[in-house]
Amino acid sequence: MRSCRNTWTLTKRELASYFASPVAYVFIIIFLLLSGSFTFMLGQFFPRGESSLAPFLMWHPWLYLFLVPAAGMRLWAEERRSGTFELLFTMPISPTQAILGKFLAGWLFLGIALLLTTPIVGTVEYLGAPDWGVMRCGYLGSFLTAGTFLAITSMTSAMTRNQVISFIVSVVICLLLILAGWPPITNLILEWAPWNWLVEAASGFSVMTHFDNLQRGLIDVRDLLYFASVMVFALFGTGVILKSRRSA
């Protein structure tokens, strides 16, 4: 009970600090502008003639690739640069509570940005008769992808005081997670080594494979497990890195 309250205290503070700086508003505006323009221009929302969110949601992993590291790079880097890291870790809270609290704040923030895109749902509903289950599933997939990228950014942010380094490293890792299951890349692997199991193993690591399943409206435990395990792994990694940063 006490531990939940500590985590929530940290989450509240961190979430408030997002909105105390212009970063939050810049992030939200850019996210809405890009996701909107991608949907209607690149995604060919109208010519498709489908009442689905596919042309909208399909771009999310690519948007998150840059936007989530930008939103999360300060998580620990800033804390270490300003010295409040020392304050936090001499309070009677456990490292798990601290890591989880800060991560949840970032995730909630991304969730708020995602919720602000719901007018597109209204548009689809107005124009046709969409499948609500598929749309809910698509949003869930988008939210889980954001959380996965954020957990990775949390880890890279713990590695350094420098936010730029944290940003670049997390973009690279997230890019690998996207590309591993992208058809041009999987075809390249197939040409180089014509074994299906290799391609399957590679695309099993990819966010895209699991994101696509959810976009199609399939809720598979394996997909949920994938997102959960990458998040847990990255947050555990954050803990290990923070511990080693404190002792050296």
Next chain:
Amino acid sequence: MITAENVTKWFGPLLAVDDVSFQVERGEVLGFLGPNGAGKSTTMRVITGFIPASGGTVKVGGFDIDDDPLEAKALIGYLPENAPAYPEMTVEGFLKFAAELRGLRGVARAEAVERAIRTCFLERVRHQMVDTLSKGYLHRTCFAQAILHDPPVLILDEPTDGLDPNQKYEMRELIKEMGKEKAIIVSTHILEEVEAICTRVIIVDRGKLVFNGTPGELKSKSRTAGNLRVRVLGVPTQDVVARLRQADGVKGVDVLDETAGVLCRLAGKPDPSLIAQVVVGAGWKLGELAVETGRLDDVFREITISDTVAEVAQ
């Protein structure tokens, strides 16, 4: 309240703290002295549980900082060096946040924040953002955070650093007052501060503990401790020096001042009553006679080797 036993800390190949042991009880203000880079901050960080020790144990109120970190940390109020605080929060918001992490809720939280704001004179800036605070206010805000939960143990890393003389005075009075019932460790390199507030002094140099005792004991180790200052009025300087040099126990005579009579320092710890007899016996007028208690900065320099000296030796 605080027990440190054989605390050792390596940073890679660098030995920052070398087998340091000491105890602090309630009612004590322990001054933690040492040159820059001697391991003061590192030792404090080990005690507060921020960094793990490479060897040795630290216990706070009976709780081991490694085995029961949450229980031990709950007893400590800590002011880190440079007084960090979240820049985008208001002073009041920051204190409320810290109070919540200390497990204070509702009325208890509000009361704790009000008390800390009053104690640290933060009323004027309570709604101001932390990053717009002056250094003195920032320091007091972080200090307020340390005393929110009225902890039995206070660990203050250079609490008067960057404060103006008035603020320094207030901070020292506050520490002295709190030292009556708490166990306090204060690190500093300002020696006058040690005399003003500490009941006991520890000196570390290159990670090693080189002195542990009262400020009085520290001063008495000074080479100048026990020397006499004597002022003789209306007599030529050379006469005074010649006569005093022959007195029993006097190993040397330095003339310090000749503007109002002759002020001399007599080295070798001579007996003051004997010197008084010599002066009066010669028919001179004695203007002043004092035993020097020793100067802390002299002892400090003798006990700790300065970096330049050590480099030359190497």
